[in-house]
Amino acid sequence: MTVIIGTMLVIGLVFGGYMLSGGKMDILLHALPFEGMMVGGAALGAFVISNSVPMMFECWHGVMRALRGPRWTKTDYADLLKLLYELTRLYRNRGILAVEPHIERPESSDIFARYPRILAFRPARDLIIDSFRMISMQFDDPYQVEDVLNRRIEIYEAEVAAPASALLSGSDGLPAIGIVAAVLGVIKTMASVDEPPEILGAMIAGALVGTFLGVFMAYCMVQPVASRLNQIEEQDAHLMKAIRDMIACTVKGNPPNICSEVARGNLPKFIQPSFEEVEQAQRSVV
Numbered sequence: 633m634t635v636i637i638g639t640m641l642v643i644g645l646v647f648g649g650y651m652l653s654g655g656k657m658d659i660l661l662h663a664l665p666f667e668g669m670m671v672g673g674a675a676l677g678a679f680v681i682s683n684s685v686p687m688m689f690e691c692w693h694g695v696m697r698a699l700r701g702p703r704w705t706k707t708d709y710a711d712l713l714k715l716l717y718e719l720t721r722l723y724r725n726r727g728i729l730a731v732e733p734h735i736e737r738p739e740s741s742d743i744f745a746r747y748p749r750i751l752a753f754r755p756a757r758d759l760i761i762d763s764f765r766m767i768s769m770q771f772d773d774p775y776q777v778e779d780v781l782n783r784r785i786e787i788y789e790a791e792v793a794a795p796a797s798a799l800l801s802g803s804d805g806l807p808a809i810g811i812v813a814a815v816l817g818v819i820k821t822m823a824s825v826d827e828p829p830e831i832l833g834a835m836i837a838g839a840l841v842g843t844f845l846g847v848f849m850a851y852c853m854v855q856p857v858a859s860r861l862n863q864i865e866e867q868d869a870h871l872m873k874a875i876r877d878m879i880a881c882t883v884k885g886n887p888p889n890i891c892s893e894v895a896r897g898n899l900p901k902f903i904q905p906s907f908e909e910v911e912q913a914q915r916s917v918v
Contacts, residue, residue, distance in 0.1 A: 663838035694795035810846015
């Protein structure tokens with residue numbers, strides 16, 4: 633929603649200010665299709681050259697994510713802490729053998745079934761499952777486990793940051809592409825130097841639309857969307873970090889309620905469930 637509101641503000645204020653200052657929209661509208669074809673086409677071509685097909689699809693999905701906003705809410709984080717509390721309590725009370733059916737077949741697990749959003753998000757589900765698998769294989773040194781989880785999260789963060797990085801890279805080239813379109817317009821104008829001044833003025837104005845379009849698209853459209861996407865991915869990565877904190881605290885021998893509080897306390901305030909909410913959720917666990 634903020635992306636849509638911001639885009640409307642940019643378009644309304646930029647072009648509204650231009651018109652209120654006496655600017656004529658007919659010059660922009662006349663040149664826009666041709667300059668847009670050159671600037672947009674060159675930018676799209678450069679984007680195709682510099683990115684793989686899967687990455688282009690990821691960028692498209694990233695733009696949609698920027699429009700939708702963060703995936704996880706405060707309720708989702710409370711559900712995650714409750715899920716991990718159930719698993720760690722089961723592990724502490726009955727041993728890793730009692731947890732194995734849930735981590736080997738999470739789709740049929742009655743514990744995971746109570747948290748469908750987390751079950752459907754494969755990176756988080758796999759991190760939980762693989763963490764308990766490490767414990768089941770006697771790989772339970774606290775520092776080694778935490779190091780492995782940190783590496784997994786680093787890989788995840790690099791993967792989800794790639795679309796925003798690709799979009800930012802594309803936006804960096806847009807002003808220069810706009811200059812290319814403007815230079816082509818100047819070349820066309822110089823070839824018609826014998827025309828009357830009013831025609832030459834319109835041709836030069838049309839050429840400058842290319843520069844405007846490149847700068848406008850770079851700094852008012854593509855770059856803000858990429859920055860917003862990067863913020864969203866950084867915020868959503870706290871879900872993975874909460875899993876790490878809970879598992880690392882568990883393998884150090886701490887009780888589940890302490891581990892849950894450690895993971896909760898490490899969440900940013902704006903997505904952090906209250907202590908009372910988490911405690912009440914834990915009391916409801918059978």
